[in-house]
Amino acid sequence: MTKNLTRPWFEYILKEQKIKEERGTAVMEKQFEVLLIDDNTADIELTKEAFAENEINIGFHFVMNAEKAMLFLKKEGEYVYAPKPDIILLDINIPGKSGLEFLNEIKSGEEFRHIPVIMLTSSGAEKDIRESYKLHANCYITKPAEFEEFLRIIRLIKEFWFETVKMQDDNA
Numbered sequence: 001m002t003k004n005l006t007r008p009w010f011e012y013i014l015k016e017q018k019i020k021e022e023r024g025t026a027v028m029e030k031q032f033e034v035l036l037i038d039d040n041t042a043d044i045e046l047t048k049e050a051f052a053e054n055e056i057n058i059g060f061h062f063v064m065n066a067e068k069a070m071l072f073l074k075k076e077g078e079y080v081y082a083p084k085p086d087i088i089l090l091d092i093n094i095p096g097k098s099g100l101e102f103l104n105e106i107k108s109g110e111e112f113r114h115i116p117v118i119m120l121t122s123s124g125a126e127k128d129i130r131e132s133y134k135l136h137a138n139c140y141i142t143k144p145a146e147f148e149e150f151l152r153i154i155r156l157i158k159e160f161w162f163e164t165v166k167m168q169d170d171n172a
Helices: 002-027 041-053 066-074 099-108 126-134 147-164
Strands: 032-037 058-063 087-090 117-121 139-142
Touching: 032 041, 032 066, 041 058, 041 147, 058 066, 066 099, 087 099, 099 117, 099 126, 117 126, 126 139
Parallel strands: 032 058, 032 087, 087 117, 117 139
Antiparallel strands: none
């Protein structure tokens, strides 16, 4: 009879433990590292805010030109402790080497080719779209003018790249 009384209590404890573990798992999900390469401070803040509004668990990093982006990827100079990005958001119109030149550089070498690159730019020019895909961009998104639409785009990036796509684990 004592056994029957303790069993429901034990099941309750196990159930509570399972709930805590599930909650812990949700909190302990892999944090995705995002590198934004954009020279427009307003767009950088907008992108950071859109990820926050969509409650996306990311490490958000940004650089304002291709040269700093390469230092970030190679973990050199001030970026010696930079994490490897899981995804790169790349603007075409950046100072110095263009976004397309940077895309060509990282996609033509072995070291960074596997990192998905999303072109996130104000250019809707067909030649830029064609050239981006020719250089192996993973997708091309024209930045919308409205914040609500930008929020929707970041949510779609989250749903596709962080929840649907299986990415390689460099730590495995």
